[in-house]
Amino acid sequence: MEANVADAAEAERTQVKVDLGARSYDIKIGRGVMDAAGAEIAAVLPGARLAVVVDETVAKLHQKAFSESLNAAGLEHTVLTVPSGESSKCFREFERLCDEVLAARLERGDGIVALGGGVVGDLTGFVASAVRRGMSFVQVPTTLLAQVDSSVGGKTGINARHGKNLIGAFHQPALVLADTAILDTLPIRDFRAGYAEVAKYGLLGDEPFFRWLEANWKAVFAGGPERDQAVARSCQAKADVVAADELEAGRRALLNLGHTFGHALEAAVSYETERVVHGEGVSIGMMLAHEFSEKLQLIDEVTVARVQKHLTDVGLPVSLKDVPGQLPPAETFMDIIAQDKKVSRGALTFILTRGVGEAFVEKGVDPALVSDFLKEKLET
Amino acid sequence: MEANVADAAEAERTQVKVDLGARSYDIKIGRGVMDAAGAEIAAVLPGARLAVVVDETVAKLHQKAFSESLNAAGLEHTVLTVPSGESSKCFREFERLCDEVLAARLERGDGIVALGGGVVGDLTGFVASAVRRGMSFVQVPTTLLAQVDSSVGGKTGINARHGKNLIGAFHQPALVLADTAILDTLPIRDFRAGYAEVAKYGLLGDEPFFRWLEANWKAVFAGGPERDQAVARSCQAKADVVAADELEAGRRALLNLGHTFGHALEAAVSYETERVVHGEGVSIGMMLAHEFSEKLQLIDEVTVARVQKHLTDVGLPVSLKDVPGQLPPAETFMDIIAQDKKVSRGALTFILTRGVGEAFVEKGVDPALVSDFLKEKLET
Ligand SMILES: NC(=O)c1ccc[n+]([C@@H]2O[C@H](COP(=O)([O-])OP(=O)(O)OC[C@H]3O[C@@H](n4cnc5c(N)ncnc54)[C@H](O)[C@@H]3O)[C@@H](O)[C@H]2O)c1
Ligand SMILES: NC(=O)c1ccc[n+]([C@@H]2O[C@H](COP(=O)([O-])OP(=O)(O)OC[C@H]3O[C@@H](n4cnc5c(N)ncnc54)[C@H](O)[C@@H]3O)[C@@H](O)[C@H]2O)c1
Ligand SMILES: [Zn+2]
Ligand SMILES: [Zn+2]
Numbered sequence: 001m002e003a004n005v006a007d008a009a010e011a012e013r014t015q016v017k018v019d020l021g022a023r024s025y026d027i028k029i030g031r032g033v034m035d036a037a038g039a040e041i042a043a044v045l046p047g048a049r050l051a052v053v054v055d056e057t058v059a060k061l062h063q064k065a066f067s068e069s070l071n072a073a074g075l076e077h078t079v080l081t082v083p084s085g086e087s088s089k090c091f092r093e094f095e096r097l098c099d100e101v102l103a104a105r106l107e108r109g110d111g112i113v114a115l116g117g118g119v120v121g122d123l124t125g126f127v128a129s130a131v132r133r134g135m136s137f138v139q140v141p142t143t144l145l146a147q148v149d150s151s152v153g154g155k156t157g158i159n160a161r162h163g164k165n166l167i168g169a170f171h172q173p174a175l176v177l178a179d180t181a182i183l184d185t186l187p188i189r190d191f192r193a194g195y196a197e198v199a200k201y202g203l204l205g206d207e208p209f210f211r212w213l214e215a216n217w218k219a220v221f222a223g224g225p226e227r228d229q230a231v232a233r234s235c236q237a238k239a240d241v242v243a244a245d246e247l248e249a250g251r252r253a254l255l256n257l258g259h260t261f262g263h264a265l266e267a268a269v270s271y272e273t274e275r276v277v278h279g280e281g282v283s284i285g286m287m288l289a290h291e292f293s294e295k296l297q298l299i300d301e302v303t304v305a306r307v308q309k310h311l312t313d314v315g316l317p318v319s320l321k322d323v324p325g326q327l328p329p330a331e332t333f334m335d336i337i338a339q340d341k342k343v344s345r346g347a348l349t350f351i352l353t354r355g356v357g358e359a360f361v362e363k364g365v366d367p368a369l370v371s372d373f374l375k376e377k378l379e380t
Numbered sequence: 381m382e383a384n385v386a387d388a389a390e391a392e393r394t395q396v397k398v399d400l401g402a403r404s405y406d407i408k409i410g411r412g413v414m415d416a417a418g419a420e421i422a423a424v425l426p427g428a429r430l431a432v433v434v435d436e437t438v439a440k441l442h443q444k445a446f447s448e449s450l451n452a453a454g455l456e457h458t459v460l461t462v463p464s465g466e467s468s469k470c471f472r473e474f475e476r477l478c479d480e481v482l483a484a485r486l487e488r489g490d491g492i493v494a495l496g497g498g499v500v501g502d503l504t505g506f507v508a509s510a511v512r513r514g515m516s517f518v519q520v521p522t523t524l525l526a527q528v529d530s531s532v533g534g535k536t537g538i539n540a541r542h543g544k545n546l547i548g549a550f551h552q553p554a555l556v557l558a559d560t561a562i563l564d565t566l567p568i569r570d571f572r573a574g575y576a577e578v579a580k581y582g583l584l585g586d587e588p589f590f591r592w593l594e595a596n597w598k599a600v601f602a603g604g605p606e607r608d609q610a611v612a613r614s615c616q617a618k619a620d621v622v623a624a625d626e627l628e629a630g631r632r633a634l635l636n637l638g639h640t641f642g643h644a645l646e647a648a649v650s651y652e653t654e655r656v657v658h659g660e661g662v663s664i665g666m667m668l669a670h671e672f673s674e675k676l677q678l679i680d681e682v683t684v685a686r687v688q689k690h691l692t693d694v695g696l697p698v699s700l701k702d703v704p705g706q707l708p709p710a711e712t713f714m715d716i717i718a719q720d721k722k723v724s725r726g727a728l729t730f731i732l733t734r735g736v737g738e739a740f741v742e743k744g745v746d747p748a749l750v751s752d753f754l755k756e757k758l759e760t
Binding site: 091095098099102103129130131132133134155157160161162163166167168169170339 | 471474475478479482483485509510511512513514535537540541542543546547548549550
């Protein structure tokens, strides 16, 4: 059984197609795919000039190699650097980048490349969607989170005063290059955070994949071929959901497993990443989703324990108690959840589960039940 | 023949459908359609809360009646006011409106309404496209230009330091309400400017309509049923082109008749609207396009004279000589044309014509010919 899973992953290894009709594109995955970035980009955007957006950290580590690959393919490009970190997903950087892309005299057939994590990808994608009402866009994700999640699906955007990712566009890339070797320079905490999203794909709809991860996670972390397989399998899972539901009307909501609680936690600590980064919030949120499902008698304690063991094995936090410092009371969490953008006309929507790989969307969950549950979790 | 044209317009009178598959919507046209705005909006966005964006001038004249109509239909709404004029199409207002819409706690199913001319429509549409990655959008155009042009087709956006309309999105409204009575308060200069776009639809592809306008323009200006007919016919013309070519790959370019020269003129006077407003630039640009077509022996002087007579009759400028003050040399115009966003990889694209109603897209026009032509026009 595990062999089958590995084989299936193997078959998908180098390429995942995101099937969106005229806007379809490939995700190319593997160690060293970035070395051929120039040729790959030239193949999808022949004759294009490029603007490459990168954050300061990634620029230091990888810009030189990337530019060399573009130069080797004869691709003229301008490099635009933004500060590292979430605060670059703002109106100010959006405006500045739009202006810089125009100053570089890029025309409509030219392209904008995001070289970086989810922050650079989201910001750059929104810029690409808006300049001249839509320029070609290429993603070169450099974090595990970006490779398995944010670079797939076309969601782009920036943060507003009133919340994260509230301003943006759906804008699909023409190509995604996920170089798994580039993750070797990623701090372990960021790798782990991205891994929470990998585990999520197993938990939400693919029990064999979750089982495979239980057996192979060490190799995924170490950077063997298993890492490529895990990335490919994750991309495929997200691509399948996205293809079925591009504009997030229905099934796509499953990808939010762990995210309602996770977002609330991130907001509750005012997005202080020293305390919780997104993937850690997702890990804790997924645990809470399973525990809440247990409380609703949808799953038993054995399932909950299984999920908890794997997340703990890889070093992810699994409880609100794992968050350093004081957390606000349950009421604050409830307020945040009610304001969450996934709220539809006042009703609470949660992703619950009937077992590993059997998540489902439950609309109209009773807020009182959630509130009681959170009180327990914050007290015990 | 004229009767036929009038009948055809009559039949389309109250409603034009913009056929874009799942994103199709209706344009409702006529005197007083705004009185039923509440009921009409409630029908397409049942249960929605609204943010209404309006400029200061229109707010004074029409906000009260509009709000009353919304209230009568039980539509909760927040009014957001922007300064009148082109300068509101900027990043600052974009950010402010996004924040205000979020502050009003609008959710994804709620709607944003543009009550105003093309400035408010373009800005508001871009805000609607971006907040929560796309909110429902309703246009209530209050200028002739907005009714026959900017509210149809889904182009939205703001201006950048490097040029007009360079940042934006394609975002289709759910409904357009074009109340032709609201144009009664519009200054005559703005009405005339919008009329240039009406005449454009005849010139680019509908000789019978142009002939009908030659006979009926006074009634269009006076506000009789002919005004409704002219608006409906124009919307239909634009809707047909847009439906055939939503993302402006090909045929949609015909709508730029008169606009390459027109934009260059607007830029050449630094968008000083005391000298030239957009529609005046289009009128002069259309004349230049016809004269340039004559120079290329595509049409004869009789056709040129016919076009000139009609535009002059309605009071529109028809020559660069009609622009008050000094104009820059032809070289400046050429530089502006080369930078124009409709330039594709360096080649000059123009809309030329083989007769009234027979415009076509000519790619790769020799810049030297254009430059010589402009020199003549600026000197004689
Ligand atoms: N668009 C979507 O669908 C989607 C989905 C999930 C998350 N997101 C967004 O993604 C963002 C988080 O992404 P992230 O976790 O990649 O954050 P990030 O982009 O901030 O990257 C994390 C840190 O790692 C550094 N870094 C990136 N690549 C590196 C490398 N190869 N080596 C060393 N350091 C490297 C960055 O400089 C940064 O400091 C959030 O803003 C979130 O909202 C978007
Ligand atoms: N999106 C598109 O496809 C498209 C097409 C053409 C033009 N445009 C844009 O449209 C804009 C121009 O539109 P516009 O000419 O409507 O300009 P506008 O919106 O500035 O309106 C012109 C003036 O008329 C006033 N006004 C509006 N309605 C009125 C009324 N009923 N009574 C009295 N005064 C009224 C306004 O306050 C303003 O001062 C430009 O920014 C242009 O780029 C967009
Ligand atoms: Zn996530
Ligand atoms: Zn125009």
